[in-house]
């Protein structure tokens with residue numbers, strides 16, 4: 001008898017799996033690579049919303065938990081995952097500079113907003129109104145994390161590279177049976193795959209497609225991340241991630257010509273050196289209506305759970321929310337109301353009619 005089956009090994013599944021393993025639980029994780037949000041993610045952790053200079057939801061607390069979580073994974077997987085990369089926000093007007101200074105008076109933001117403006121950071125990214133430096137930011141190499149963590153799970157016989165087929169799941173009162181496995185509980189960390197999940201697809205997960213261009217710019221030599229109309233994130237070897245797009249209509253994982261043209265137009269408006277596009281990638285962010293995660297127990301089946309809805313901030317949100325879910329399942333510690341899927345009980349009732 002397994003303690004838990006976990007469906008999905010993106011940022012959510014990994015955070016849940018790691019929390020359960022640290023409590024000595026016996027787990028089995030399924031993944032079929034049907035979703036790619038965590039693989040294509042920029043991996044940025046940044047507590048500040050750079051459009052409005054506000055603090056992202058609970059970001060100051062999530063940041064400390066996330067850094068300690070990924071640092072411990074670095075030790076466990078013997079791999080460097082975190083790059084503490086500064087972010088520079090390019091200002092486009094004096095008003096934006098003023099907004100930056102006003103934001104410093106808001107609770108918690110002065111921890112992250114540098115009061116000293118930076119007039120120039122790179123010859124090829126000119127700025128008439130300087131840059132603001134966001135402190136304590138960086139990037140987690142999510143593609144490497146997923147690859148290494150799945151390898152680790154395989155080594156401990158806890159990974160199945162296959163589609164979880166709902167037709168073969170039997171939910172009994174105090175355990176679940178799936179093919180040859182019995183498990184006390186199943187946790188769905190299936191990202192936008194939740195749309196095909198008959199148990200949880202009543203939840204309002206919208207999905208938001210994001211695309212990045214990978215460019216090669218030999219002269220640029222940029223060693224920080226810059227946010228202008230889009231982000232430019234250094235990857236090393238003169239390669240940079242540029243993006244991302246936000247699209248609520250297209251729910252396919254395929255990169256598009258429209259996305260490419262949009263990103264090129266934005267990039268050319270602020271990057272003044274030659275570059276070539278070497279790749280384009282896309283994924284669907286598991287985004288929700290109220291921008292809060294979807295976490296908790298199924299309204300009818302006590303042994304089915306979900307951990308989803310991380311939207312555009314999975315790196316920061318994942319470790320805190322996964323730990324809350326595990327405390328809830330293992331020690332009956334109540335979930336925060338704002339993440340608990342019981343807030344959508346009426347949707348379940350309506351869907352069951």
Ligand SMILES: Cc1cc2nc3c(=O)[nH]c(=O)nc-3n(C[C@H](O)[C@H](O)[C@H](O)COP(=O)(O)OP(=O)(O)OC[C@H]3O[C@@H](n4cnc5c(N)ncnc54)[C@H](O)[C@@H]3O)c2cc1C
Nearest residue numbers: 008010011012034035038042043044164191193210314315
């Ligand atoms: C372009 C882009 C840029 C982003 N940039 C950032 C960023 O800089 N910083 C940040 O914090 N976040 C970023 N995000 C958001 C971040 O990627 C998400 O919040 C996070 O990846 C969600 O993780 P998840 O595990 O919930 O979902 P996913 O990563 O989608 O993982 C779900 C997993 O479940 C598997 N699965 C689904 N159904 C099944 C099934 N039936 N059987 C087996 N396996 C199944 C899928 O294959 C997948 O591996 C970005 C997203 C995109 C698209």
